[in-house]
Amino acid sequence: MSVRMATSVGAVPLANPVMAASGTFGYGLDLIDFCPPERLGAVVSKGLSPRPRPGNPMPRIVETAAGMINAIGLQNIGVEAFCRDALPQLRARGAVVVVNVFGARMEEYLEVVARCEREAGVAAYELNVSCPNVSAGGMEFGHDPALLETLTRRCRDATRRPLWVKLSPNAPDLVATARAAVAGGADALTLINTVRAMAIDAAARRPVLANGCGGLSGPAVKPIALRMVWEVHRALPEVPLVGIGGVETGRDAAEFLLAGASAVQVGTATFRDPAAPLRIVAELERFCETQGVADVRDLIGGLQWR
Amino acid sequence: MIARRDLAVRVAARTDLSPTCFRIALATPEPLAAAPGQFAMVACGEGFDPLLRRAFSIAGVARREGHTLVELMVKEVGRGSALLRRAPLGAELRLLAPLGNGFTLSPGEGGPLALVAGGIGLPPLLFAAERLAAQGVAFDLYLGAATAAELLEAERCRRAAAAAGGELVCATDDGSAGEAGLVTAALERRLETGRRYARVLVCGPNPMLRALARLARERKLDAELSLEEPMGCGVGVCLGCVVELADGRMVPSCKEGPVFPASRLAARWSE
Numbered sequence: 318m319s320v321r322m323a324t325s326v327g328a329v330p331l332a333n334p335v336m337a338a339s340g341t342f343g344y345g346l347d348l349i350d351f352c353p354p355e356r357l358g359a360v361v362s363k364g365l366s367p368r369p370r371p372g373n374p375m376p377r378i379v380e381t382a383a384g385m386i387n388a389i390g391l392q393n394i395g396v397e398a399f400c401r402d403a404l405p406q407l408r409a410r411g412a413v414v415v416v417n418v419f420g421a422r423m424e425e426y427l428e429v430v431a432r433c434e435r436e437a438g439v440a441a442y443e444l445n446v447s448c449p450n451v452s453a454g455g456m457e458f459g460h461d462p463a464l465l466e467t468l469t470r471r472c473r474d475a476t477r478r479p480l481w482v483k484l485s486p487n488a489p490d491l492v493a494t495a496r497a498a499v500a501g502g503a504d505a506l507t508l509i510n511t512v513r514a515m516a517i518d519a520a521a522r523r524p525v526l527a528n529g530c531g532g533l534s535g536p537a538v539k540p541i542a543l544r545m546v547w548e549v550h551r552a553l554p555e556v557p558l559v560g561i562g563g564v565e566t567g568r569d570a571a572e573f574l575l576a577g578a579s580a581v582q583v584g585t586a587t588f589r590d591p592a593a594p595l596r597i598v599a600e601l602e603r604f605c606e607t608q609g610v611a612d613v614r615d616l617i618g619g620l621q622w623r
Numbered sequence: 624m625i626a627r628r629d630l631a632v633r634v635a636a637r638t639d640l641s642p643t644c645f646r647i648a649l650a651t652p653e654p655l656a657a658a659p660g661q662f663a664m665v666a667c668g669e670g671f672d673p674l675l676r677r678a679f680s681i682a683g684v685a686r687r688e689g690h691t692l693v694e695l696m697v698k699e700v701g702r703g704s705a706l707l708r709r710a711p712l713g714a715e716l717r718l719l720a721p722l723g724n725g726f727t728l729s730p731g732e733g734g735p736l737a738l739v740a741g742g743i744g745l746p747p748l749l750f751a752a753e754r755l756a757a758q759g760v761a762f763d764l765y766l767g768a769a770t771a772a773e774l775l776e777a778e779r780c781r782r783a784a785a786a787a788g789g790e791l792v793c794a795t796d797d798g799s800a801g802e803a804g805l806v807t808a809a810l811e812r813r814l815e816t817g818r819r820y821a822r823v824l825v826c827g828p829n830p831m832l833r834a835l836a837r838l839a840r841e842r843k844l845d846a847e848l849s850l851e852e853p854m855g856c857g858v859g860v861c862l863g864c865v866v867e868l869a870d871g872r873m874v875p876s877c878k879e880g881p882v883f884p885a886s887r888l889a890a891r892w893s894e
């Protein structure tokens with residue numbers, strides 16, 4: 318039996334439902350020898366800001382039980398270098414490119430979007446709203462529904478391309494933030510970003526990370542991510558969702574689709590296995606085969622419960 | 624550049640080198656080449672504990688009876704290294720290699736090379752030493768450890784150094800073997816008495832690297848340091864391993880390193 322693997326996230330058609338996540342796949346070209354970007358559903362860029370950022374002091378990562386905490390501090394080459402050095406090559410390879418955008422102020426998000434509007438070959442924008450808004454005393458954009466709605470609307474007004482908002486699991490009310498993003502004009506929601514976390518070195522009586530806290534990712538967060546995808550899907554069944562958090566296998570991907578996601582992203586798994594996103598495409602296809610699922614889209618929201 | 628590969632390897636041999644360190648040979652039918660200073664990311668177990676691969680310098684690669692043998696030298700410090708110590712012969716692991724750059728091994732102006740290893744910093748320098756010996760390039764090898772029992776592979780080191788007319792200098796912190804004190808001090812004493820080197824290649828704990836960077840700045844030595852930043856991916860995509868350079872850039876040491884000329888590193892390395 319051959320399985321139809323094509324899907325879409327709103328208006329963005331994907332050859333298969335597996336994307337490489339933001340921050341774990343470089344700028345899309347770093348792992349071409351293991352995972353050619355054009356063979357994935359899409360690749361999401363590392364979070365881009367208007368200008369290059371050096372990131373946080375070291376140490377920036379620490380492994381924890383079935384997970385890792387990172388405080389990279391959004392180090393990136395800046396949108397200009399991305400458009401000049403990476404995007405043309407990704408375009409030439411035929412990769413579907415999602416640009417992950419962040420800023421310390423609303424204007425910075427708009428600057429990144431405006432710069433990318435001059436380029437062909439961007440399939441969608443994904444707003445990373447898990448960063449502190451310096452203009453509002455450091456409150457994260459994704460934690461305040463009103464602020465999130467305004468940010469999304471202003472980005473919406475700046476582009477006709479599909480706009481995704483990547484939700485933070487740390488927001489006080491997940492469904493309220495999801496609604497706010499949609500009210501602001503988001504075409505799809507990605508969830509989840511990393512879970513705020515901490516590791517402590519007891520002998521040194523210090524936090525392990527130089528930044529104190531960071532974001533937890535990997536298999537440890539998968540149950541949280543599944544629950545969140547399912548909750549948002551139930552509250553907003555018409556909104557396309559992209560599931561992310563601890564996807565390590567094709568079966569994990571299937572779980573996210575069943576919970577209501579139209580596609581998944583693979584993050585930390587790529588650190589363990591540079592071919593993970595591609596392997597997961599093959600595993601998901603095999604899972605469908607053994608389950609007698611002819612079209613991968615039949616899994617989406619297919620959770621049977623009540 | 625040698626193409627990196629993610630290979631299934633089998634534990635072919637293991638030998639204890641000291642109370643805490645061991646040598647492990649990993650075999651694969653696939654061809655694999657590496658340069659001294661390059662490293663491998665090894666999946667030490669199955670499942671999610673440990674989650675991430677561990678970085679180990681390549682201590683040697685040889686082709687024998689249709690197999691490639693990759694040699695590592697490991698100090699048991701935690702979960703991943705303990706799993707490697709206990710993995711039964713024949714157990715399958717995954718090894719992503721070769722990664723990173725390597726040391727500059729060409730002979731230089733103004734004297735032989737100096738190779739300086741502290742503790743478990745030896746593996747990339749033993750690899751370099753045996754390459755240099757095979758190529759007939761002269762070098763002295765400085766080998767430092769806390770105690771005599773932790774001086775690794777001293778006999779192999781002596782043979783390699785002697786092959787091209789060089790010397791092995793051992794130093795232990797407690798004076799139980801070789802010269803008493805730090806290996807950097809042993810190097811400095813020889814520089815004081817007029818010994819000159821074209822280049823100094825170094826791997827060891829951070830305090831030792833700092834001491835060497837300082838020495839390199841003061842005496843205008845051409846020094847290359849192999850750094851050990853904690854690594855998440857080993858392939859440049861997590862940015863967990865960055866090193867600050869003199870020009871202010873933060874670069875992933877897994878990709879632009881792990882070997883850096885001391886002069887390229889930010890000033891705080893040599894302060």
Ligand SMILES: Cc1cc2nc3c(=O)[nH]c(=O)nc-3n(C[C@H](O)[C@H](O)[C@H](O)COP(=O)(O)OP(=O)(O)OC[C@H]3O[C@@H](n4cnc5c(N)ncnc54)[C@H](O)[C@@H]3O)c2cc1C
Binds near residue numbers: 673
């Ligand atoms: C490029 C490179 C080459 C290396 N080569 C060798 C080698 O040839 N032989 C060898 O024995 N070790 C080498 N290391 C260090 C080795 O990677 C760590 O000892 C190993 O990751 C520890 O894993 P673990 O699970 O046993 O310990 P963990 O349980 O992860 O940690 C135990 C202790 O080791 C420290 N540690 C963890 N990771 C690192 C790290 N990457 N570098 C330094 N300290 C760490 C932790 O802070 C902790 O105190 C190298 C590291 C790098 C980056």
Ligand SMILES: Cc1cc2nc3c(=O)[nH]c(=O)nc-3n(C[C@H](O)[C@H](O)[C@H](O)COP(=O)(O)O)c2cc1C
Binds near residue numbers: 338389582862
């Ligand atoms: C090292 C690292 C860097 C990340 N950088 C970004 C980023 O720049 N932008 C972003 O939206 N998410 C970033 N993330 C979050 C991931 O995209 C993902 O949402 C999260 O890690 C959960 O998925 P996972 O468990 O598959 O890793 C990063 C995650 C890690 C581990």
Ligand code: FES
Binds near residue numbers: 862
């Ligand atoms: S270890 Fe991930 S970037 Fe170097």
